[in-house]
Amino acid sequence: MFRHLKSDVQAVFDNDPAARSKFEVIFTYSGLHAIWAHRIAHACYNRKWFTLARIISQVSRFFTGIEIHPGAKIGERLFIDHGMGVVIGETCVIGDDVVIYQGVTLGGTGKEKGKRHPTIGNNVVIGSGSKVLGSFRVGNNSNIGSNAVVLREVPDNCTVVGNPGRIVKRNGEKVRDRLDHTQLPDPIIEMLREMQNEVDRLKLAVEQQQKRLNDYAAKENGQLDHNQED
Numbered sequence: 001m002f003r004h005l006k007s008d009v010q011a012v013f014d015n016d017p018a019a020r021s022k023f024e025v026i027f028t029y030s031g032l033h034a035i036w037a038h039r040i041a042h043a044c045y046n047r048k049w050f051t052l053a054r055i056i057s058q059v060s061r062f063f064t065g066i067e068i069h070p071g072a073k074i075g076e077r078l079f080i081d082h083g084m085g086v087v088i089g090e091t092c093v094i095g096d097d098v099v100i101y102q103g104v105t106l107g108g109t110g111k112e113k114g115k116r117h118p119t120i121g122n123n124v125v126i127g128s129g130s131k132v133l134g135s136f137r138v139g140n141n142s143n144i145g146s147n148a149v150v151l152r153e154v155p156d157n158c159t160v161v162g163n164p165g166r167i168v169k170r171n172g173e174k175v176r177d178r179l180d181h182t183q184l185p186d187p188i189i190e191m192l193r194e195m196q197n198e199v200d201r202l203k204l205a206v207e208q209q210q211k212r213l214n215d216y217a218a219k220e221n222g223q224l225d226h227n228q229e230d
């Protein structure tokens with residue numbers, strides 16, 4: 001237990017450049033308080049003292065703004081930065097050296113039973129406001145971008161961003177979609193462009209015709225005047 005406390009404090013120093021002293025970290029980091037409360041709640045949960053476990057979890061939530069279900073399994077050196085609004089579901093499993101920012105939900109989709117929350121690998125960063133929903137795995141060393149909504153398995157060493165979450169980097173290399181969705185042809189724009197070209201062509205033809213008629217008329221008038229003078 002003491003080893004856990006020490007490594008939890010060390011995780012704050014490893015991940016937060018703003019952390020100054022052990023005293024400050026121990027007394028002011030709500031993420032740390034939530035994790036410690038969770039360790040007690042989880043021990044109660046494992047002994048099947050479910051109501052006591054829930055009470056500890058809810059008291060912790062009241063003071064820290066972080067809701068970790070007592071059934072969730074969390075690894076070593078989890079760091080919850082800022083923390084407010086973090087929700088971690090009952091069947092969630094979190095590996096070692098994970099960083100979670102404020103507003104993260106590790107939840108279910110509401111459609112599953114049994115294991116319905118994600119399994120997070122080691123050394124994963126889950127950006128602020130992101131939601132990871134469902135009973136799939138997020139691989140080791142992966143990053144979930146701020147505000148991403150992840151609904152599918154994430155392999156190791158990937159970066160996922162957006163809603164719905166898509167892999168934009170794998171093993172340090174950028175991943176490009178085979179089809180560039182921002183460059184998809186728009187049939188209506190294409191049709192309007194064709195019509196505009198047709199109108200331009202017709203306008204030019206009419207102008208040329210008009211010019212020819214004017215020239216012809218001018219020529220005719222000129223000849224008429226000439227004949228009259230004769």
Ligand SMILES: CC(C)(COP(=O)(O)OP(=O)(O)OC[C@H]1O[C@@H](n2cnc3c(N)ncnc32)[C@H](O)[C@@H]1OP(=O)(O)O)[C@@H](O)C(=O)NCCC(=O)NCCS
Nearest residue numbers: 101125126127128143144145146147159161162168169174
């Ligand atoms: C995703 C993240 C971890 C960076 O991971 P990374 O592997 O270094 O990824 P990169 O910075 O190389 O970005 C890869 C691509 O994703 C885009 N991207 C990064 N974060 C994004 C986000 N949150 N939403 C949408 N797109 C994002 C980048 O613009 C880049 O796009 P491009 O290939 O078109 O240039 C980081 O951007 C992030 O969101 N961290 C969370 C930080 C946080 O929550 N802080 C709160 C502090 S209070």
